Amino acid sequence: MTAKTINEVIENLEQIIQQSIKEESTLGYFAALYQNVTINIKEKIGTNYFDDDKRMEQLDVIFANRYLAAYSKYKEEKEVTKSWAIAFKSSTNSMLIVLQHLLLGMNAHINLDLGIAASEVTDAKTIKLLESDFNKINELLATLVGEVQKDLAEIWPTLLKILKFTKKVDDFLINFSMKLARDKAWEFANQLVKGDGEQKEKLIELKDLEVSKLSEKIINPGILVKLLFIIIRIGERGKPSDKTKKLEKLIENKLNNH
Template sequence: MKPIHTIDDVIAILQDIIDTSIQEKNPLGYFAALYQKVTIKVKEGIHNGFFEDGPRMEKLDIIFAKRYIDAYYSFTQNKVVTQSWEKAFLLSKKFWPIVLQHLLIGMNAHINLDLGIAAAEVSKGAPIENLKGDFDKINSVLSSLVLDVENDLAKIYPFLRKILKYTRDVDNFLVDFSMEIARNGAWDFAVQLSNSQENNVNEVINERDISVAKTATLISKPGIIANIIFGIIRLGEKGSVSKKIKDLMD
């Protein structure tokens, strides 16, 4: 793996993961494609002075991204990863999960576990509350991409919007894993970590990982009704895995 010193390094490595996934027809590329979009938006925000502290935001982005990138390469080399990422990565081995489930389970691991860890780490030596303004601005960047993601998914499955609109069970399922809930939990976790004694940090992270992994199971196994609906969506998804990755990059 290439060294990571800048946000451009992050974008380049994500492109490597995307290219490999397209070549291997691997669903792991779905989340990588979405994540690269987010990272490019953060880079634009730093360049345009959107954040209170641009250098700190780039450092946060690098720490945050490295957790995903390290987990990805560890998994591909059959090394141990967090339970949250293991659940996400193992989903790529199965046929039936739809693109949306792959994205949600990746977001679950990265936002609910990794974001809090990165926020606490970048805040070492200063009150974590100093980061809150920029942390909230990251949330607005993520939120701005929600419509993009919906449009990308509509290319893959044209009737997805109608199904989500008229099917309460799936709609509730998506609300339960909304990005707002995930982000709020990430900040609370970051504050908890920041206030923890050094010798307790690993224990706090492990406990959080177990909890986030349980949420991952709900995403991959949402219940009989949702599974039936997702099965119909899966059979109707347009294009190969490689094509769907490319659609998510547009």
């Protein structure tokens, strides 16, 4: 599963969504989020939103192909990065809430893949020219991430009730902030463009280990938050296919309002 254009990225993501719905897999949650972000990026191209449309599409495709390749390898039972291995393996964990599944995918893709993709469309001399568009692609991601907690609460009221009585879940989300993820990814990209082949491989290996540790914290956020998540999970009624469809609609409406 690979893409050469942004349209092919959207098509491949749709295949993953439909396959996940058919298989009753939670992997459809992240794919639904990612597809709608990609559609939003596509719609921005040609509107003078980005500094360099051609480079942005190239970045988007390289970025997406890391996820598409990881997904394909996982389905074929081949080795993937530690970050993606945890995210994919966790898809069978019935105790995780929708938000945790989304954050696991975003953690692997933004904190690891985005920096790698950015380093592949530029070099040490030109990377500064990419910074503005790099920030803009993150802004588009943040439009969804910043409000996803509130929107999920509208679908599953148990989440909303808990959020009214505790700040613990808010603290958990602050620990996975888009600004921090963006800054870390940009720092990582700058490190990669300065290294040679062997140095890059070592940097990626170390970053993957760092990101995988954050994945473990998303799965095991501490006793109190975990107990709260169990209560939220009980309130998230419906099969994974139902939740994927609801999430698709929710994200689509959110993007249409921006």
